[in-house]
Amino acid sequence: MSVLSIPVSAMIPVARPYIGSEEEKAVIDVLRSGWVTQGPRVAEFEEKFSSYIGCDYSVAVSSCTTALHLAFMAIGVGPGDEVICPSLSFIATANSITYTGATPIFADIDLSTYNIDPARLEEVISPRTKAILVVHQIGLPAEMNEILAVANKHGLVVIEDAACAIGSEYDGKLIGKPLGTMACFSFHPRKILTTGEGGMITTSNAKLAERLRRLRQHAMSLSDVVRHNATQVSSETYDEVGYNFRMTDMQAAIGITQLGRLASFLERRRYFAARYTKALQNLPWVQTPVVPTNCRPNYQSYMVRLTGDSATKRDAIMQNLLEKKISTRRAIMATHREPPYRSAHWESRLLQTNLACDTALILPLFHQMTESEQDYIIEALRTC
Structure with a gap:
């Protein structure tokens, strides 16, 4: 049985708070x-x-x-x-x-x-x-x-x-x-x-x-x-x-x-982030997170950037994943493109910001996520 044949009964969200x-x-x-x-x-x-x-x-x-x-x-x-x-x-x-x-x-x-x-x-x-x-x-x-x-x-x-x-x-x-x-x-x-x-x-x-x-x-x-x-x-x-x-x-x-739960939250997020990075780092069209040696992130979000031809197909890839009951989000917004702050001045000067906004997406990561759900997400992304 392939990973993609595993039934997903409900949408896998990008995030879910853990309240007990x-x-x-x-x-x-x-x-x-x-x-x-x-x-x-x-x-x-x-x-x-x-x-x-x-x-x-x-x-x-x-x-x-x-x-x-x-x-x-x-x-x-x-x-x-x-x-x-x-x-x-x-x-x-x-x-x-x-x-x-x-x-x-x-x-x-x-x-x-x-x-x-x-x-x-x-x-x-x-x-x-x-x-x-x-x-x-x-x-x-x-x-x-x-x-x-x-x-x-x-x-x-x-x-x-x-x-x-x-x-x-x-x-x-x-x-x-x-x-x-x-x-x-x-x-x-x-x-x-x-x-x-x-x-x-x-x-x-x-x-x-x-x-x-x-x-x-x-x-x-x-x-x-x-x-x-x-x-x-x-x-x-x-x-x-x-x-x-x-x-x-x-x-x-x-x-x-x-x-009081924070240590366990952080440990689990870092575990799932490491699994994502290991599984996706060999996909030539996916840029996994870069972590400087003096930093230890909490992985509040796991964001990847698409490169090559895939970069232009980001929204189609997100739709493909959504149809497989996997919720994703576009990259972080570029504030200078929103009406209150929009101007040609910023659009022409924030080239790296524009590139990140247009080509990155956020994958599901939350405390209650299971390894099976993550494996399903990974395989679905590979087959997009």
Whole structure:
């Protein structure tokens, strides 16, 4: 019996969150506690996240998008400023800059890693450049040492969009112990650790952490927890315009439980990624992921790039796989091709970004995937 003759009763998804009875119980406990908004479980999640990452401060928020927005507000990015970032990223990366009134300036990528190319930074730096937003794309760390060298030369702040990078390592250290000023994580269901929605900002700067905590909660001078536990009557003040970017205790309870499972999540994803690479590396028209020696990715996604004649047939190949009940996704979007950011200027300058966007695809990878399902995917791809 060939692998392709193995019956597949249901669609194999690109990703699937792993939620068990422990997460369900954690949420029920919060519901029964009477405290469901940002409270003690959020504080516990922040403490445990800092302990895992090895950073000084973690600030939980409602999403990675709001994390990035707050990070820029905290360092004073605003109208008239420019922030360099890759176009090859989910549109939230650029949007978080735009929210502040600043302008995203796109730098091209290194095609081998899909991350921002340090050698392309100098050409987009201007007198208005305030910061560099580095994306650790698909969980593969960007070349931070070279990026920081450029940033330090020009006096620029570096923020890390670590939405996909929990558990990834650069130079033997976990992403999130910020090499830049702050790192921002996502807990969306497509991510390895999920809280449904949610995000986290990590930093080693105490003043920034305090400002982030205030901004996420309407800039209140006293948090709900402090007021609730006070032994004397106290009133808060609102000294600036803040935001409602809070995480709930229900989300935090899920996050705490997921954090305890993270090591097993990472081990299993790396195992399946290694199987993919071994099985596909001899296909001449498939470029498997390139991993620099100083990086250890978490394989939040397993993305391959098609070459030769197959590159022009990517969408047909994806349709062929879909008909075999295998769900795939196009490569990461090129933000500069979306209406809010579209321009001929970027289209002509981001050639590596365009190539990656047009020729790569993401294969299924999730905790519950079986070897049989993966073998079926591999054989189906070989026969496309």
